[in-house]
Amino acid sequence: MPVSNVVEPDSTGPTEQLLTPGEVAHIFGVDPKTVNRWSLTGKIPSLKTPGGQRRYRQSDVNALLNG
Amino acid sequence: MPVSNVVEPDSTGPTEQLLTPGEVAHIFGVDPKTVNRWSLTGKIPSLKTPGGQRRYRQSDVNALLNG
DNA sequence: GACGAATTGGGTAATTTGGGGA
DNA sequence: TGTGTCCAAATTACCCAATTCG
Numbered sequence: 001m002p003v004s005n006v007v008e009p010d011s012t013g014p015t016e017q018l019l020t021p022g023e024v025a026h027i028f029g030v031d032p033k034t035v036n037r038w039s040l041t042g043k044i045p046s047l048k049t050p051g052g053q054r055r056y057r058q059s060d061v062n063a064l065l066n067g
Numbered sequence: 068m069p070v071s072n073v074v075e076p077d078s079t080g081p082t083e084q085l086l087t088p089g090e091v092a093h094i095f096g097v098d099p100k101t102v103n104r105w106s107l108t109g110k111i112p113s114l115k116t117p118g119g120q121r122r123y124r125q126s127d128v129n130a131l132l133n134g
Numbered sequence: 135g136a137c138g139a140a141t142t143g144g145g146t147a148a149t150t151t152g153g154g155g156a
Numbered sequence: 157t158g159t160g161t162c163c164a165a166a167t168t169a170c171c172c173a174a175t176t177c178g
Contacts, residue, residue, distance in 0.1 A: 021158065028114070029085025029122040031152055036159070043117035053158055064117055087151095088167065098143055099167070118150045120167055141176070151166070156159105 018047065018055040027061060085114065085122040094128060 024044075025032040039046040039054055044064060046054040091111075092099040106113040106121055111131055113121040 028116050029087070030116055030150095032158075033153090033160090034116070034118070034151055037151080038117050040160095051158095065114065100144095100169095101142060103168075104141080116150080118167090120150065137178105139177085141174105143174080144172085146170085147168100149166105149168070151164105153164085154162095156161090 017058040019058060019061060021054055021056070024056050024061055027065070084125045086125060086128060088121055088123070091123050091128055094132070 019027075021032040021035045024035045028035070035044075035056070036054060038044045039056075044056060045060050046056055048054060086094075088099040088102045091102045095102070102111075102123070103121060105111045106123075111123060112127050113123055115121055
């Protein structure tokens with residue numbers, strides 16, 4: 001099934017586009033493993049799906065791109 | 068098929084192929100260090116990974132090749 | 135040809151990244 | 157496709173010498 005059920009009914013956070021490791025990797029021109037490393041070393045925040053996979057906020061990615 | 072059709076309307080996201088310093092160096096026939104110097108002196112734009120490495124847009128490289 | 139300024143590459147050590155496999 | 161780990165390759169920043177350009 002698609003992993004892109006990104007709509008959050010939760011009202012606490014802004015409904016924001018979440019990106020997979022592969023998508024973030026493509027944006028930066030690096031390997032998906034490298035993106036996971038960034039998460040482990042605290043360089044980019046990440047959310048975890050109940051299945052243990054990571055998702056990244058578009059805004060966090062943009063913040064890194066802009067400096 | 069992509070897992071999710073993530074639209075990237077955001078202008079900050081480079082929807083473009085990115086090249087490593089080594090690849091750009093090979094294209095121009097120079098040392099990778101020289102490519103990084105071009106970036107430092109503003110001769111070619113570059114993105115930075117959170118790890119501090121540089122990536123170059125294909126279009127910027129082409130512009131330099133043709134200009 | 136001589137001169138100074140800028141560009142480039144060599145060498146090094148530390149960090150980041152990617153490949154292979156589980 | 158994604159995760160976690162090990163290891164080799166690539167990249168970075170630094171200083172210095174050789175080369176190139178006007």
